[in-house]
Amino acid sequence: MIFPHRQELMNKKKLWYTNAGGVTVEIQAEIIKCIQYIHNPVLDSIFMAATSLGSEAFYFIVIPILYWGRDKKAGLGLAVSVLLSIYLNVFLKGIVKIERPIGYPGIRTLPRATAGGYSFPSGHAQDSATLWGYLMGYFNEPWLYWLSLAMVALVSISRLYLGVHWPADVVGGAAIGLAMAYLGLAFTRRINHLRLHSYPAKIAASVLIPAALLILFPHHDNFKYMPMLAGILIGFFTDEDFIGYQPKPSTPNKNVLKYSIGTAVFLCIYFGLRAVLPYGDISSAVRYLLTGLWLTLGAPWVFKKYDL
Numbered sequence: 001m002i003f004p005h006r007q008e009l010m011n012k013k014k015l016w017y018t019n020a021g022g023v024t025v026e027i028q029a030e031i032i033k034c035i036q037y038i039h040n041p042v043l044d045s046i047f048m049a050a051t052s053l054g055s056e057a058f059y060f061i062v063i064p065i066l067y068w069g070r071d072k073k074a075g076l077g078l079a080v081s082v083l084l085s086i087y088l089n090v091f092l093k094g095i096v097k098i099e100r101p102i103g104y105p106g107i108r109t110l111p112r113a114t115a116g117g118y119s120f121p122s123g124h125a126q127d128s129a130t131l132w133g134y135l136m137g138y139f140n141e142p143w144l145y146w147l148s149l150a151m152v153a154l155v156s157i158s159r160l161y162l163g164v165h166w167p168a169d170v171v172g173g174a175a176i177g178l179a180m181a182y183l184g185l186a187f188t189r190r191i192n193h194l195r196l197h198s199y200p201a202k203i204a205a206s207v208l209i210p211a212a213l214l215i216l217f218p219h220h221d222n223f224k225y226m227p228m229l230a231g232i233l234i235g236f237f238t239d240e241d242f243i244g245y246q247p248k249p250s251t252p253n254k255n256v257l258k259y260s261i262g263t264a265v266f267l268c269i270y271f272g273l274r275a276v277l278p279y280g281d282i283s284s285a286v287r288y289l290l291t292g293l294w295l296t297l298g299a300p301w302v303f304k305k306y307d308l
Contacts, residue, residue: 053151067295084229098166109164110163156170228292250308265294
């Protein structure tokens with residue numbers, strides 16, 4: 001007689017073998033066990049913090065800082081790269097459908113670890129590699145190379161320590177992320193050329209391309225990030241043609257005021273609308289579209305008007 005929980009484990013193990021490369025799943029499991037061999041509450045907290053560096057919240061900190069305060073073109077390229085990387089990650093997970101190592105015998109998974117959907121490729125590793133690969137390529141600073149490599153490695157290892165990904169997930173995710181960073185840099189080099197097109201053509205493309213991607217793969221996550229991509233692009237081209245905001249050196253007090261205003265309104269849109277709008281994909285689309293518009297249009301308009 002096979003008990004129900006044992007039968008469930010056998011079924012899941014069959015999925016692991018089928019979807020994670022046959023016998024290689026055992027090798028990958030041993031790698032995870034080696035990484036988890038020494039574990040304690042302190043390391044748990046450290047790696048939980050490290051994994052947050054590959055999260056949406058972290059990108060929503062880095063992108064506005066870069067866009068509002070350092071280099072608008074770099075901020076746009078980074079935002080486009082990361083959002084398209086998230087889209088590709090969701091798409092690939094839905095196609096490949098590899099089970100996570102959660103529940104595999106001998107692998108410890110932290111209950112607080114972020115782990116939604118399928119396993120390959122690792123979204124945290126992929127998007128972290130996209131972000132840091134883009135920054136490394138755009139600014140071409142030696143110290144940034146080492147920082148970027150360290151950050152991508154830290155986020156990737158954290159996913160293994162937390163027991164939510166196979167090694168192949170993080171290696172594949174990081175490789176795809178670097179490819180997305182390269183494409184993002186290529187897009188950035190084309191921005192000056194894109195500026196030459198008519199305003200209606202730029203707005204039409206800003207709406208139609210994200211909409212087409214959403215129709216192609218209407219996953220609930222894409223109802224967030226494709227509208228946000230549309231909002232960011234619409235805002236950027238509108239600012240370029242009618243406002244002309246450019247980041248500039250300023251006093252510490254003005255910088256504090258600028259980022260305080262920008263962040264406060266961003267959070268009001270992000271959390272405030274989530275509290276008042278009904279739950280669903282359309283509400284998510286509205287909320288993320290408005291956050292994108294604030295990032296590249298609303299905030300720059302305020303900053304230029306009040307010389308921040």
